[in-house]
Amino acid sequence: MTMLKIDNLQANVADKPILKGLSLTINPGEIHAIMGPNGAGKSTLGYTLGGRPGYDVTGGSVDFLGQDLLELEPHERAAAGLFLGFQYPVEIPGVSFVQFLREAANAQRKGRGEEPLSGGEFLKLAREKAGLLRMDMDMLKRPVNVGFSGGEKKRAEMVQMGILDPKLAILDETDSGLDIDALRICGEGINSIMRAPDKAVLLITHYQRLLDYVKPDFVHVLAAGRIVKSGGPELALQLEEEGYEAVVA
Amino acid sequence: MTDTLTLPTRKDEDFRYSDFDALAGLWPIAREEIVVAAGAEESLQIVEDGASAVARHLVITLGARAKFDLRVLSSGPTYGRVAVDVRLAEGADFTLGAAQLATGSETLEVVTKVVHAEKDATSSQIVRTVLAGHAVGSYLGCIGVERGADGTDAEQSVRAMLLDRTATANARPELEIYADDVKAAHGCAVGELDANGLFYLMSRGLTPPEAKRLMLQAFVAEAFTGAPGENMLNEAAIARLEAIL
Numbered sequence: 001m002t003m004l005k006i007d008n009l010q011a012n013v014a015d016k017p018i019l020k021g022l023s024l025t026i027n028p029g030e031i032h033a034i035m036g037p038n039g040a041g042k043s044t045l046g047y048t049l050g051g052r053p054g055y056d057v058t059g060g061s062v063d064f065l066g067q068d069l070l071e072l073e074p075h076e077r078a079a080a081g082l083f084l085g086f087q088y089p090v091e092i093p094g095v096s097f098v099q100f101l102r103e104a105a106n107a108q109r110k111g112r113g114e115e116p117l118s119g120g121e122f123l124k125l126a127r128e129k130a131g132l133l134r135m136d137m138d139m140l141k142r143p144v145n146v147g148f149s150g151g152e153k154k155r156a157e158m159v160q161m162g163i164l165d166p167k168l169a170i171l172d173e174t175d176s177g178l179d180i181d182a183l184r185i186c187g188e189g190i191n192s193i194m195r196a197p198d199k200a201v202l203l204i205t206h207y208q209r210l211l212d213y214v215k216p217d218f219v220h221v222l223a224a225g226r227i228v229k230s231g232g233p234e235l236a237l238q239l240e241e242e243g244y245e246a247v248v249a
Numbered sequence: 250m251t252d253t254l255t256l257p258t259r260k261d262e263d264f265r266y267s268d269f270d271a272l273a274g275l276w277p278i279a280r281e282e283i284v285v286a287a288g289a290e291e292s293l294q295i296v297e298d299g300a301s302a303v304a305r306h307l308v309i310t311l312g313a314r315a316k317f318d319l320r321v322l323s324s325g326p327t328y329g330r331v332a333v334d335v336r337l338a339e340g341a342d343f344t345l346g347a348a349q350l351a352t353g354s355e356t357l358e359v360v361t362k363v364v365h366a367e368k369d370a371t372s373s374q375i376v377r378t379v380l381a382g383h384a385v386g387s388y389l390g391c392i393g394v395e396r397g398a399d400g401t402d403a404e405q406s407v408r409a410m411l412l413d414r415t416a417t418a419n420a421r422p423e424l425e426i427y428a429d430d431v432k433a434a435h436g437c438a439v440g441e442l443d444a445n446g447l448f449y450l451m452s453r454g455l456t457p458p459e460a461k462r463l464m465l466q467a468f469v470a471e472a473f474t475g476a477p478g479e480n481m482l483n484e485a486a487i488a489r490l491e492a493i494l
Contacts, residue, residue, distance in 0.1 A: 050452050078454035092451040094467025108454035160453065
């Protein structure tokens with residue numbers, strides 16, 4: 001079965017058309033990268049697929065594992081196996097990561113008709129995934145993202161992804177704000193959590209550098225709300241050398 | 250504030266936002282006197298979670314270096330009023346943490362008058378209000394610092410969260426200062442739940458009510474931080490939040 005089939009997707013933000021007929025098919029086991037200049041609609045694509053209020057779909061369709069994704073509420077998309085990694089993870093004072101993630105994991109399990117994780121089971125899982133991202137468990141006892149550096153926030157996103165174990169991860173500029181070591185740790189985290197025959201990743205990025213660690217099977221160039229060019233990993237290298245303008249023209 | 254046999258009217262500042270029909274049935278409000286002797290420490294947790302109207306008036310006198318920790322959870326009454334008059338002697342310390350959670354056409358109010366009568370006393374008031382439907386939640390808080398009460402440190406932090414545009418929050422912090430060396434920080438804010446935060450939580454699988462409850466739980470918990478009975482107060486608040494959402 002196809003993982004994600006986006007067909008002629010059009011979306012507005014504040015009545016302004018941003019996505020203008022975007023089509024993309026992702027199969028299980030594949031890693032796709034979407035690259036593009038500022039303002040091309042990359043983040044809008046991520047938020048639209050995540051179901052963020054204010055991102056209005058005006059045309060086209062999105063099929064996710066046989067379901068009409070656009071009909072689902074954000075939490076139903078998560079329970080169906082979609083994970084959205086935020087470019088700017090949100091700080092939530094007073095709510096600890098551990099509490100939030102346990103409730104989130106169990107809400108998803110409930111949505112799928114599975115038994116909830118016990119406190120002990122959850123902590124074991126959290127410890128394992130935090131270890132993968134070299135993150136201290138004590139950090140997960142702190143309020144969600146509050147006082148975290150840019151790099152810590154992105155690593156915490158990957159820990160969440162590990163715990164929630166999605167089928168498809170859409171990662172919006174996970175590489176921004178990362179130093180070289182954190183970039184490698186996040187890249188390795190993505191590989192170990194998501195590189196599987198029944199999973200897929202859509203990486204949204206400006207730069208080639210994350211793709212050194214997470215090797216994409218396909219690279220697409222997004223410009224003015226549409227995919228204007230697709231290719232293999234070599235396309236990312238070409239973009240890095242020649243710039244978007246030359247490749248898109 | 251004195252309790253007389255005459256029912257107040259809307260012209261009485263301290264009753265400006267009250268539910269007068271309910272008040273008429275409760276009048277006159279009995280004064281509950283609390284005296285904490287010099288150097289002593291006491292605490293009181295008030296949970297008003299029944300549905301019937303209730304009005305209380307605490308009159309608290311703190312001796313030199315006495316401490317009193319008062320926590321109030323008002324969540325359920327059709328009309329709920331907690332009025333607190335406090336008088337602090339030298340070096341005394343008063344803490345109020347109050348949460349008001351209301352929906353429907355409920356009216357809740359916390360009315361305080363905290364008087365720093367002598368020097369070096371400290372007071373801290375944290376009030377968190379969550380309102381849905383057509384509920385009204387008010388905080389009227391007056392801090393008085395008398396002549397000679399230097400070294401006073403009085404703090405008010407008042408925040409209200411409106412879940413529906415039809416709800417009403419009133420906040421009126423007041424300061425009357427007659428001493429020179431006084432710290433009196435006060436902050437007031439009325440707002441709505443952060444939409445970015447809600448989407449973030451929902452994108453991880455929480456349903457809209459679960460996401461709201463989690464954020465409100467954290468908001469309300471600020472009123473109970475460090476209280477004796479903190480867990481009990483938080484659990485009672487969560488139960489009420491779940492019912493409201």
